[in-house]
Amino acid sequence: MATSAAMLEQSFGQSPIPPRAGVGLKPEHYRDILDEAPDIGWFEIHAENYMGEGGTPHACLTAVRERYPLSLHGVGLSIGGASPLDTEHLARLRVLIDRYQPALFSEHLAWSSHDTVYLNDLLPLPYTAETLDRVCGHIDEVQDTLQRQMLLENPSTYVAFAETSMSEVAFLCEIVRRTGCGLLLDVNNVFVQATNHGFDARTYLDSFPVEHVREIHLGGHAEDEDDDGASLLIDDHGREVADPVWGLYAHALSRTGPVPTLIEWDNDVPPWPALFAEAKLADAAIVERRSNRAAV
Structure with missing residues (x-):
């Protein structure tokens, strides 16, 4: 039986991660982070x-x-895939979560596997009643297995x-209504899709x-063109955040x-200082938002 949406909201509705900037933890930066102990809010890893x-x-x-x-x-996890979830992968995920007790866990609204073939990409879904039932069933299974709320990222x-x-x-x-999951809002993804x-x-x-x-x-994101010469943006995570995305x-x-x-x-x-500088920009935007709200 699926864990109730109300129970998940009550148990995991408030994030214990501070409302600050974090960065993805990369092997290239292990030494910098452990030696310098930088003033950063948190780190995220790919499971x-x-x-x-x-x-x-x-x-x-x-x-x-x-x-x-x-x-x-x-x-x-291939949350949107037509096949059942890989229970062995889900079990390994449970072990990792039990070991490190992350404050948040998230996955993508996408599919990436078919039968026993894993595709190294996050592929889109049609938004239909059939797909909705499948995605909700998979999220229920994940949250029941992990006994925690999952955040779902917009693609x-x-x-x-x-x-x-x-x-x-x-x-x-x-x-969200049917499963009690939370949401991860990827602002760059919104900009890419809008373009x-x-x-x-x-x-x-x-x-x-x-x-x-x-x-x-x-x-x-990277800038490209489609076959008709129209602008096409690729979500490549390979450079700094673009000015329109900051806006x-x-x-x-x-x-x-x-x-x-x-x-x-x-x-x-990039080297650690460049990534850390991007985090500082996000922290500054959060501080500015706090100041604006306090002034109202």
């Missing part, structure tokens, strides 16, 4: 990178976890499905159920209030 038994990654993660709050971000997409029968925001709202599909990003955010947002992501983030904060915010930089990872 699949730490599913081995031990070694340097676990030794460093243990040392980081002793000093900082941790968020766990999954990329391999970046490059194609739209003709059979879609509801908006993405309506789809997410219904998932690729031709809608207004601020209008999307104005309709987003921000009362369920427990974490925000910011990241960089959209400020608008999001005006609705959510201060929320733990991650800087995602997973490809072409």
Whole structure:
């Protein structure tokens, strides 16, 4: 039986991670972080990178976890997949969560596997009643197994499905209502989709159920063109956050209030000072939002 939505909201509705900026924990930065103990709010890891038994990654993660709050971000559950969830993967995830007790756990509104084949990508879904039932069933299974609330991240997409029968925001709202999961609002994904599909990003955010947002992501994107020469953005996490995304983030904060915010930089990872500087920009935006709210 699925854990009740009300119970999940009551147990995990308030994030113990401070409403500050965090960054993804990268092996390139282990030494900088452990030597310098930088003033940063928290770190996030990709769960699949730490599913081995031990070694340097676990030794460093243990040392980081002793000093900082941790968020766990999954990329391999294939929440939207047509096949049943991989119970072995879910069991490994439970072991990792029990070991490090992350304050937040999140996954993607996407699919990435078919039968026994794992695809190294996060693929989009049609927003239909059938897909909704499948996603909700998978989220119930995850939350029952882990005994904690999962956050679901809005996707970046490059194609739209003709059979879609509801908006993405309506789809997410219904998932939250039925499962009690929380939401991870990826602001860069909103900007990427708005550009690729031709809608207004601020209008999307104005309709987003921000009362369920427990974490925000910011990241960089690459600029490309489609076959017709129209602008096409790729969510590649390979550079600094673009200026229009910072502006959209400020608008999001005006609705959510201060929320733990991650800087995602997973490809072409820069030296620690460059990543830390991006986190400071997010911290400054959060402080400014607090000041604006206090002045009202």
